Amino acid sequence: MVSEHHAEMVKGAVPSMDELQIVAVGDVFVHREQPEEAFQHVSGAFRQADTTFANLEGVYCATQERAPSAGVPVVADPRHARGIPDAGFDVVSLANNHSLDGGTLALLETRELMRSAGVATAGAGENAEDAHRPAVLDTGRGRVAVLAYASVFPCGYEARPGVPGLAPLRASTLYAPWETNEWNPGLLPRVTTVPDAGDMEALREDIARARDRADVVLASFHWGDFTRPYVLTDHEVRTARAAIDAGADAVLGHHHHLLRGIEFHHGRPIFYGLGHFAFDLPGLEERLRKSAYLGRGDARLRRESARRFGEFRIGPREGHPLLPFHPDGRLTGFALLGWAGGSIRAGFAPCVLGPDNSPRPVAASTPEGKEVIDYLERACAYEELPTRFERDAFTFHGIPVTAVRPGD
Template sequence: MTHPHPWTLGAVGDVFVHRPDPSTAFEHSRELLGAVDVLFGNCEGAYTDRPSPSPGGGWSVLSPAGHADALGPAGFDVMAVANNHALDGGFTGLEDTLGRLHAQGIRTVGAGADLARAREPVVVEHGPTRVGFVAFSCVHPPGYAARARTPGVSAVRVESHYHLPDDDPYAYIEPGAVPKVRTFPRAEDAAVVAEAVTRLAGEADVVVASFHWGTSREPAVLADYERILGRLAVDAGADVVLGHHHHLLRGVEFHAGKPIFYGLGHFVFDQVTEWSEEELAYLRSLGEYGIYPRDGYPLLPFHPDGRLTVLAALEFRGNRLARAGMVPCVISPANHAVPAAPDTADGRRVLAYVRQVSERAGLPTGYAEGTFTIGGFAGFEALPR
């Protein structure tokens, strides 16, 4: 009797290397990342020495082209490039980023020289198992979406609807009442997602759907469209859904037995920024979860909760998911993701945070420590309730 081929998928959230010595970026996490068989991350920025104007403007996340060379040795097999910083170096910056990753053997998904190539899936093989990836971005500046003959990201448009809540008796009689906001993916774009996942499920043994989505300044909050798209992807044939963009961890939901990791935070996300006093005043006015300099963390201008992160780890037997879990990590002042066993103070902080944000979002998922390991690294298992 033959047994299904065992293998592991690992995934982290936003990744961007921009430091004096890029080779140090993964020095504390390299062994952990190497413990999985197929490694995924979100490439959150442009690596280029010849940036052209961004089609959308705004805060740019740019790094010299050579800094991308830290990603191959870190073990990344597939990286999503469907996000709100992919074209920060313009069309040439996107071209350079994709070329630099491809030169290291890293497959990219979610962006390309035109719409067809931006939507192309990627299939990698591990032993006899074919693992397919698709990636979409729901948050990006105007002009970043790929078009028929224009470079960009594989975009999903989301509509915001404002309505007065029925449970507020004053909502309809007091002008200026604060409305509730509901968000929905456009029907035609949701159909593109479903079709892409279904088609890929016919070509690959395991399907992974990646989404750049959500709000970056509200902890624990999941927008309506995140739940809609995550469940739609599973219904269309995805075995795993991976979300990112929030810069803060979100919880896990099991839909039809398949895990949806709503937000993996960031893993190594170097931010070298220079802001004027006027800009700083505005950024601080956005509240404690705004993005502005934090004492002692020169490369990480995010709320302290953003220092808690994970490697999502999934064990498969052939095409069957056996277990899903997370290995906790805490980001150091030098901006290194450092693995932390669940029975340490740092590990308990990460586990407590994931439990808290899951409960606040109403996700019926349990997390069990002491039963989950990947390559000798202890983590905690996510369990449907």
């Protein structure tokens, strides 16, 4: 049943009738008075996809026990959770830096809320083995396996034998001077990483097992530096390519809150950062101050925070009460993957977030859509990713999609 891996990309831009279609977005968390309105502009199309994926960036629970290592908990009443299945999402990742903000029982409650509503979950579970188990979805056109991991999370959030948590993909950070022939105390260092050997071996084993069960294998990662635009760490590039080498058909990255570049490795797409799609954070500034988090402490912490984040500091943004991020964070969209006969093609549908924080599709031929695709092109150029964008190449249930292709 499993297709030959790393077949060539489908050459045509227009989807075929028998193609398995997968939609993927970045971070989502619905926390508003009318949860059903969060995805009102895209839910009709999402329900038509064979599989629709998101990273669920928070916890829904009736009671919570704050994890001691949590920053600012992203937790909401379960009544808000219905915004996820109502939008047409079929599977969510629970592997991120907020998945245990309310404690281990809240994580499992969130998982049960999703599953009882018909939404599969990946990346977290009752123990390490459970957290590494893929979500497998049967569609009329093939079977899709989703694996999810987190590289960014508070200590103690990882699953262990007999302990609930997430599936980790860790790396150690190394600092070295840029110049080795001089002393220069205080100069910003060169930063590199060394992968956790056990986590990398688990990733390869997980993908191999998933390939035995599915036609399409998706690997999702919560990773990266959200304090700077465009940049990719060596950890992201190394891990993404390793996942493709191990047999994944596509890599889906998130956490940055800003879009990142896209590349192809052995003909398979890597979306390094899908940004956030509809990530509600009401009253965040008050919660940050209460926790003395992200520079909301004494004068020294405020100065250091301002230097660290600059204009990308998380905080109130006039006119956008649910989205306290840099204006570039209002540029978003969803990936569209098409699989048929072992080949896979990729597209990206640009969207924008208005004051209501609900993603609205826009054609790349419009000023708003052009801004999104221009941003993606800059992200690719910054990291020298040879990717081409064919704007408004086709539509997905009425939504304009830009084809994404390997460059020369």
